[in-house]
Amino acid sequence: MAARSPRRPAAPPTAPKSAQLSLFEPPPAPAIEGPVLLLPKLGLPYTLGRSRRRTIGFSVSTKGLRVTAPRWVSLSDIEGVLRTKSDWILRKWHEVQGREQRLAALRIDWQDGAELPYLGQALRLRLGAGRSARWDAGEGDAAPSLWLPLPAEATELQWREAVQAWLQAQARVWFAPRLAHFAERAGVAVPKLRLSGAHTRWGSASSRGVVSLNWRLMHFEPAVIDYVIAHEVAHLREMNHSPRFWAVVASLMPGYETQREALRDALVPPI
Template identity: 45%
Template structure:
């Protein structure tokens, strides 16, 4: 039985929707895709490089595996089963250079270096590149986790605003801070003398419950507008993606979206539901998104700039 197709919305989303390149079908995603400018410049030495994105009969396309994507990526490499979309630039350097920053990977090479040589260097450097990208994400995650002190009275981002963490120890009989309005409280119940980790875990249980209820409500709202049917919702704790959709109607949404404003949550919901009609990022996909969300580009930009970093549990 053929496995369902899946498309994901990566954390490193960026850039404006672009026309997908026409590529030759192959059996499995592999190799590299080349920007039109570089393809023309190195046509004589780079003809054999297969593209990551592959065609299927008709207009459907196989989605690339999740990975790391630079906002202005113009080349892609599959490194250790991870697709890394990176920014490639020509420069006056004397050798090929690699830089990992907040946006992802940037590769620079002098004009006399062919794309084939660049591809080989990226593959050779693959383990280092993937490790550095993951380390960068983990550092961002640690910074976000440290930003919240999981103690009574802490402020926790929730739907674009903040709620106050109110801790009830079992047996005490009341929630500290009960004079605060209920919709401004994140209540948790923990054992006497609970650690910060226990308080955090209890708070995340509450946040996940709120997230699932809200996500289901938004899916029910937008699915009829798009003329699609979703069959299952799962909460995700992925470290590099906001959501994913499979063509069998299974939607996965990162529970940490609950920290963000509803406008950004709705964008992710619509994005994933639109994949139930178009399992790609073709112009027709973005037209589908725009049918119910004409301002999706602004919401997409806001999501890219969101201060919430995805973190692994």
């Protein structure tokens, strides 16, 4: 979740219900009709969907190019438009391929010695004794380690569940004081904290004073986490994304733009 700019709340401005910060906003999935065609200039497969829309739309994914066109537009006209847009399509295709390569590099080999990002740094997973997980800061150039009480023959599922449980516990410890800090700066009551495991949202804020934060934020540097928390606290003052809202965010976290850009391009390990 590439992360893009937050979407506006679904409720009307006069009675807002919640505001959410997106991991990503996938393109709409039109009904696919007809054969899979080939774009000659790029050798890139594409599928064609027909809809009631008035213009021709494009979306590029790992499966290739998806084209959505009005029912009355001919195939030859569609391919003519594709040829004029081929440079843009090729650039987007390269971006998708690059993103897939970055995701592949983040995949974790669930065993003793594997690494994953934690607060912006590498964290090494180790098999440990005892009944609870233990974090070791490491010495010198050694990476911090997380010792997990797992059997030597632990399965991938056991590793994943143990790491997820530890990250969620750390998220509560980390988020709560930062939430209180920004609430005090914003002049609002400290909201109730809820952990989220959503794959499409970094966070959300309710007009009832509840802030949900994704525990996967623990992969990122503290400044990025602070931006998401400040963003959601700002919604307790402005349940929208108006200039007034962004002014509140800036008052809570000057220079937030850098962290917002980092979040937009962020990828997290598939845990």
